[in-house]
Amino acid sequence: MPQEEIILYDLPRREMEKGPWSPNTLKARFALEFKGLPYKTVWIEYPDVAAHCQKIGAKPTGKWPDGTPLYTLPVIQDPNTDAVVSDSYAIAEYLDAHYATPRSLIPAGTEGLHAAFFKAITDNAFAKLFPIIPAAVAKLLNPPSAEYFVRTREAQFGKLDEFCPPGPKREQQLKEAKAGLDIVEGWYQKAGKDTLYLMGDTPSWADLIVAAYMVGMKRMQGEHSDEWKQISSWNSGRWAKLAEALGS
Numbered sequence: 001m002p003q004e005e006i007i008l009y010d011l012p013r014r015e016m017e018k019g020p021w022s023p024n025t026l027k028a029r030f031a032l033e034f035k036g037l038p039y040k041t042v043w044i045e046y047p048d049v050a051a052h053c054q055k056i057g058a059k060p061t062g063k064w065p066d067g068t069p070l071y072t073l074p075v076i077q078d079p080n081t082d083a084v085v086s087d088s089y090a091i092a093e094y095l096d097a098h099y100a101t102p103r104s105l106i107p108a109g110t111e112g113l114h115a116a117f118f119k120a121i122t123d124n125a126f127a128k129l130f131p132i133i134p135a136a137v138a139k140l141l142n143p144p145s146a147e148y149f150v151r152t153r154e155a156q157f158g159k160l161d162e163f164c165p166p167g168p169k170r171e172q173q174l175k176e177a178k179a180g181l182d183i184v185e186g187w188y189q190k191a192g193k194d195t196l197y198l199m200g201d202t203p204s205w206a207d208l209i210v211a212a213y214m215v216g217m218k219r220m221q222g223e224h225s226d227e228w229k230q231i232s233s234w235n236s237g238r239w240a241k242l243a244e245a246l247g248s
């Protein structure tokens, strides 16, 4: 068990009482909680992410369309080892490597299967849900982050209100996402008829990835939104149940 709290850098929102919203940072948060590791959150507004990452030595996780480095959250900083780790998946791998007990996120022997699952669920389902996200995020951020988010996302996707607006376009998008999640449900069914997790009775990183995405959807769209009402009813409520069981 580490002596000092691990720092999780996360993106704040206006109504903090409604909980952290970013599916990516939720993945890292749930991983820390799953392992029972002591941690604290430091909140960084979007326009400050790159400078902060550079300051603490966090690596970029991708590139902007013009080729410049893209710095993202989550990042963790571990004062016990001096490690600074960017990217939610790399964070899960780091936590397993440095804090093996009490349980593994990615049990030995499932590394390849976990990587394949992550790619497959992203392509089949998360990519289909993505278009409904930006307009919702723009509304929940504090003003400096909202301005940054709208400017950078509109440069990529055009006017956010026209990207996937409520109405026929959004309904079609949700239909495609449901078809993708039906495929994922088929994989879950293979684990057992009455089990909740991909490995049966034992939750793992795969389930945390799903739970983080679903808790994120619920918090970004709003608990009482039509979108979350639909998603939480799909596949006998599996996605809502995973969010409930593994989310916080």
Ligand SMILES: N[C@@H](CCC(=O)N[C@@H](CS)C(=O)NCC(=O)O)C(=O)O
Pocket (backbone or CB within 6 Å): 011, 022, 023, 024, 025, 046, 049, 061, 071, 072, 073, 074, 086, 087, 088, 089, 152
């Ligand atoms: N592959 C990364 C993706 C993280 C990511 O895209 N984070 C977004 C917030 S959800 C971000 O920090 N974006 C920074 C920006 O747009 O400037 C991970 O899984 O951690």
